[in-house]
Amino acid sequence: xxxxxxxxxxxxxxxxxxxxxxxxxxxxxxxxxxxxxxxxxxxxxxxxxxxxxxxxxxxxxxxxxxxxxxxxxxxxxxxxxxxxxxxxxxxxxxxxxxxxxxxxxxxxxxxxxxxxxxxxxxxxxxxxxxxxxxxxxxxxxxxxxxxxxxxxxxxxxxxxxxxxxxxxxxxxxxxxxxxxxxxxxxxxxxxxxxxxxxxxxxxxxxxxxxxxxxxxxxxxxxxxxx
Numbered sequence: 001x002x003x004x005x006x007x008x009x010x011x012x013x014x015x016x017x018x019x020x021x022x023x024x025x026x027x028x029x030x031x032x033x034x035x036x037x038x039x040x041x042x043x044x045x046x047x048x049x050x051x052x053x054x055x056x057x058x059x060x061x062x063x064x065x066x067x068x069x070x071x072x073x074x075x076x077x078x079x080x081x082x083x084x085x086x087x088x089x090x091x092x093x094x095x096x097x098x099x100x101x102x103x104x105x106x107x108x109x110x111x112x113x114x115x116x117x118x119x120x121x122x123x124x125x126x127x128x129x130x131x132x133x134x135x136x137x138x139x140x141x142x143x144x145x146x147x148x149x150x151x152x153x154x155x156x157x158x159x160x161x162x163x164x165x166x167x168x169x170x171x172x173x174x175x176x177x178x179x180x181x182x183x184x185x186x187x188x189x190x191x192x193x194x195x196x197x198x199x200x201x202x203x204x205x206x207x208x209x210x211x212x213x214x215x216x217x218x219x220x221x222x223x224x225x226x
Contacts, residue, residue: 035061036155040172043105043146046163047139047184052107052114054144056158057128062149063091069152070096092121101148107133108143141183150175 041058058066067073067087072094074081082090091097098118107114114133121129135142149156154175162169166182173180 035059036149036153040157040159041146041149043144043158043160043173044163045144045160045166045182047142047166048164050135050138052133052135052139052142054105054107054131054133054146055128056101056105056131056146056148058149060125062156063088063124065152066100066149067091067094067097070094070100072097088124092124097121101129101131104145104147104151105129105131106145107135108145109135109137109139109141111143112136114142139184141181143179143181145179146173147175147178150178 038059041056041062043057044055046053064087067090072091073087085093098121102116102118106116114135116131116133119130119132144160146158146160148158156175158173160171160173160180160182162182162184164184166184168180168182171180171182
């Protein structure tokens with residue numbers, strides 16, 4: 001990105017987060033602020049039993065572009081602009097943003113969407129948006145879709161990273177391929193990892209044997225008296 005483009009993006013970012021948008025071209029500001037050719041957004045996914053979580057992180061200027069595209073910020077050309085909240089706070093309180101994110105970040109199990117909810121949005125720039133999905137059964141295979149921002153520009157991408165062991169562990173989602181199937185392992189939700197059952201059984205046998213030996217030793221030391 002050239003220097004003058006970085007400056008423009010920075011100015012627009014400050015304006016938007018401060019609750020102000022350029023009156024001359026509010027509709028074009030999203031395209032000017034966004035940087036679809038920069039680093040991709042990141043979605044971190046984890047699974048535990050039948051529950052799946054996704055944390056989606058985007059760059060500051062992309063949050064601004066998204067907020068402007070869904071009307072989360074006031075347009076000075078059409079009325080007064082509130083300065084009681086920052087642009088980030090306005091975005092976090094926007095019902096339109098919640099609807100947008102829940103529509104574009106989804107998880108499906110066996111062709112059926114898992115029930116989803118979006119946790120309270122706070123510190124979007126640093127903490128991102130956190131989704132929780134409740135599926136019908138313990139997770140093994142999932143179809144994960146992340147299509148946020150690609151409606152603003154088809155060049156946007158998202159790096160999907162599995163925090164629970166999965167195949168693939170990392171994959172790039174694009175406008176053309178916004179859904180990817182992940183196969184998980186070790187998501188039993190509190191159960192023992194595969195292969196540990198026999199170890200636990202043998203440990204129990206050894207401990208029981210040690211207890212019997214100790215009892216016999218004590219009885220011998222007392223002449224067999226209880």
